[in-house]
Amino acid sequence: MIRALTVSIDAMGGDAGPGIVVSALLRALQRHTNVQFLLHGDEAQLNPLLAKHAKLKGRVSIKHASGRVAMEDKPSHVLRRGRDTSMWHAIECVKQGEADVAISAGNTGALMAVSMFGLGIVDGISRPAIATIWPTLKGQTVVLDVGANVMASDEQLVDFAVMGEAFAHVIFGLERPTVGILNVGAEEQKGNDAVKGAAQILRNSSLPMAFHGFVEGDDIAKGTVDVVVTDGFTGNIALKTAEGTARLIGAYLRQSLKRSLLSRLGAVVASGALRTLRRKLDPRANAGGIFLGLNGIVVKCHGGADAVSFASAMDMAIDMANSNINARITADRAALRAGASQAMQA
Amino acid sequence: MIRALTVSIDAMGGDAGPGIVVSALLRALQRHTNVQFLLHGDEAQLNPLLAKHAKLKGRVSIKHASGRVAMEDKPSHVLRRGRDTSMWHAIECVKQGEADVAISAGNTGALMAVSMFGLGIVDGISRPAIATIWPTLKGQTVVLDVGANVMASDEQLVDFAVMGEAFAHVIFGLERPTVGILNVGAEEQKGNDAVKGAAQILRNSSLPMAFHGFVEGDDIAKGTVDVVVTDGFTGNIALKTAEGTARLIGAYLRQSLKRSLLSRLGAVVASGALRTLRRKLDPRANAGGIFLGLNGIVVKCHGGADAVSFASAMDMAIDMANSNINARITADRAALRAGASQAMQA
Numbered sequence: 001m002i003r004a005l006t007v008s009i010d011a012m013g014g015d016a017g018p019g020i021v022v023s024a025l026l027r028a029l030q031r032h033t034n035v036q037f038l039l040h041g042d043e044a045q046l047n048p049l050l051a052k053h054a055k056l057k058g059r060v061s062i063k064h065a066s067g068r069v070a071m072e073d074k075p076s077h078v079l080r081r082g083r084d085t086s087m088w089h090a091i092e093c094v095k096q097g098e099a100d101v102a103i104s105a106g107n108t109g110a111l112m113a114v115s116m117f118g119l120g121i122v123d124g125i126s127r128p129a130i131a132t133i134w135p136t137l138k139g140q141t142v143v144l145d146v147g148a149n150v151m152a153s154d155e156q157l158v159d160f161a162v163m164g165e166a167f168a169h170v171i172f173g174l175e176r177p178t179v180g181i182l183n184v185g186a187e188e189q190k191g192n193d194a195v196k197g198a199a200q201i202l203r204n205s206s207l208p209m210a211f212h213g214f215v216e217g218d219d220i221a222k223g224t225v226d227v228v229v230t231d232g233f234t235g236n237i238a239l240k241t242a243e244g245t246a247r248l249i250g251a252y253l254r255q256s257l258k259r260s261l262l263s264r265l266g267a268v269v270a271s272g273a274l275r276t277l278r279r280k281l282d283p284r285a286n287a288g289g290i291f292l293g294l295n296g297i298v299v300k301c302h303g304g305a306d307a308v309s310f311a312s313a314m315d316m317a318i319d320m321a322n323s324n325i326n327a328r329i330t331a332d333r334a335a336l337r338a339g340a341s342q343a344m345q346a
Numbered sequence: 347m348i349r350a351l352t353v354s355i356d357a358m359g360g361d362a363g364p365g366i367v368v369s370a371l372l373r374a375l376q377r378h379t380n381v382q383f384l385l386h387g388d389e390a391q392l393n394p395l396l397a398k399h400a401k402l403k404g405r406v407s408i409k410h411a412s413g414r415v416a417m418e419d420k421p422s423h424v425l426r427r428g429r430d431t432s433m434w435h436a437i438e439c440v441k442q443g444e445a446d447v448a449i450s451a452g453n454t455g456a457l458m459a460v461s462m463f464g465l466g467i468v469d470g471i472s473r474p475a476i477a478t479i480w481p482t483l484k485g486q487t488v489v490l491d492v493g494a495n496v497m498a499s500d501e502q503l504v505d506f507a508v509m510g511e512a513f514a515h516v517i518f519g520l521e522r523p524t525v526g527i528l529n530v531g532a533e534e535q536k537g538n539d540a541v542k543g544a545a546q547i548l549r550n551s552s553l554p555m556a557f558h559g560f561v562e563g564d565d566i567a568k569g570t571v572d573v574v575v576t577d578g579f580t581g582n583i584a585l586k587t588a589e590g591t592a593r594l595i596g597a598y599l600r601q602s603l604k605r606s607l608l609s610r611l612g613a614v615v616a617s618g619a620l621r622t623l624r625r626k627l628d629p630r631a632n633a634g635g636i637f638l639g640l641n642g643i644v645v646k647c648h649g650g651a652d653a654v655s656f657a658s659a660m661d662m663a664i665d666m667a668n669s670n671i672n673a674r675i676t677a678d679r680a681a682l683r684a685g686a687s688q689a690m691q692a
Binding site: 135136137147150151182183184190191192216217218219220221222230232233234236237238239240241242243244245246247248249251252253256257259260262263265266267268269270271272273274276277 | 493529530537588606
């Protein structure tokens with residue numbers, strides 16, 4: 001008998017506790033009728049939460065874990081002492097083949113360390129990366145790495161390009177998504193050695209990829225390309241700068257609309273439109289990040305995720321589990337290497 | 347006789363041509379009654395523009411320059427062939443002591459190259475940087491480097507910290523502005539070698555500076571510190587990502603407000619408030635960037651600057667010319683070096 005697709009969930013990971021995970025499950029069950037869920041965490045907390053909802057029965061199982069990873073725990077500490085945590089158990093299930101994908105809203109650094117330790121890295125890739133989906137004028141763009149690595153060589157940026165392209169293929173359904181490398185200018189001679197080297201590799205090889213060249217910071221939100229590649233230092237800072245800018249503009253907007261009676265009135269009349277905008281600006285609306293380059297699918301939800309965003313992380317996880325992303329990554333990476341060595345021999 | 351403070355202007359630099367420079371002068375003349383202006387550019391274009399405004403007479407002189415630097419010219423080309431351009435002449439006047447400060451809305455890379463060649467670098471500093479002023483929840487923050495250097499060592503980041511602090515002192519009038527280094531986390535062990543090294547130097551020395559430690563991308567717009575220090579690669583990408591985010595949100599807002607009759611009505615009623623917001627979001631409202639670390643003050647206006655932003659760049663230039671910024675930079679840098687060598691001997 002083939003078992004149903006199974007999602008392994010760290011129920012103790014987020015700031016809000018397991019309550020939002022259960023609310024997210026109620027949404028996900030309706031959308032994905034043929035999926036099973038494993039909840040890892042404290043039985044004493046989880047059992048009563050589940051007992052309230054009869055429709056969860058038969059679709060959701062609890063696997064007790066006595067410990068949990070705290071947001072401030074160092075990854076090295078979790079690797080040494082974290083084997084009884086809900087996060088560790090969630091990854092372990094994927095490793096053992098009991099589940100197809102793991103989700104956690106916990107400590108990002110610890111989740112990456114536990115995932116690398118448990119699952120190992122895909123053939124042909126040197127380091128995993130964290131990808132996120134960025135709203136743009138044209139729709140959505142994948143940006144990676146947003147924080148797994150503080151540095152990246154030219155070859156690692158090529159790894160990220162291959163992984164990001166495969167992810168965009170799965171998530172956006174594009175045959176060959178366009179890929180750009182984030183830089184301080186579009187011209188070939190601009191930038192540091194890593195971005196110039198990576199661009200040269202992608203330009204010269206017989207591409208299994210639609211490589212656009214360099215893009216700049218404002219190209220992310222323009223949606224110039226489907227995938228933006230950068231190192232985890234720059235990517236993390238760009239992401240948080242964008243979040244900070246969105247909050248600043250939200251604050252400006254509230255101030256402006258409160259300034260006079262007339263503007264208050266306008267805000268009341270346009271409140272529906274402003275609510276839509278607020279939802280778009282809210283970083284919690286995003287599903288979070290996905291770890292690419294591991295022998296297994298791991299989705300990282302925002303620590304402050306609510307039920308809506310946790311459920312959309314589950315959607316993404318299920319899409320990924322139904323895909324052959326790692327086969328595409330390995331094949332594309334090998335094709336790029338073969339192209340590069342042919343180019344050297346020529 | 348002591349000559350009045352003199353501003354040397356590249357009148358041919360921006361996208362909009364010399365017309366906006368003349369409009370900016372009309373604003374600046376009223377605000378700064380004891381300042382003279384030298385306009386560098388094509389006499390045939392500038393003379394008729396000036397002749398229209400009697401009040402410019404006696405305060406503004408034209409210095410003919412036959413050439414101009416194009417936006418796409420490479421800095422190396424301008425250094426070899428650009429001696430007859432309005433940009434070169436504008437810097438040369440500062441070098442010769444005929445003017446106190448230069449302003450251009452032209453090609454940033456060329457302006458930096460010509461400025462470094464003409465003016466040289468301040469004692470104790472290894473590379474100049476471009477600083478910009480960023481709007482925040484608390485007011486304004488200086489961010490540097492936003493594009494002069496694609497890489498920066500730990501010692502160069504310390505240079506930027508010293509220069510940014512001195513700039514914030516002049517512009518914001520704070521005795522000791524707070525300084526943070528941009529990183530992917532606030533904890534000491536986070537980040538690459540350059541930011542960790544720079545933080546250690548600033549932490550360990552007997553500080554002439556209020557060093558806050560690391561800040562993250564969202565701390566810029568929060569206004570957590572008065573000065574945010576980063577390398578030119580990350581700084582340029584953060585700045586353009588913020589500009590792109592602001593434009594995206596502006597587009598979302600317009601879409602939301604057009605969606606229904608009710609929201610259109612609300613937008614009309616609140617139009618004053620929305621206009622204020624649009625002005626705050628408009629990157630042209632910023633004065634542009636300032637080149638720090640040169641033996642002379644050079645202000646870079648946005649290429650797309652209008653008269654309002656060109657005039658506010660002049661305000662900044664005049665504030666800088668009236669300050670002793672380079673003396674403070676040299677003294678602080680020497681004090682930091684002395685502190686570091688004492689710490690090594692101890």
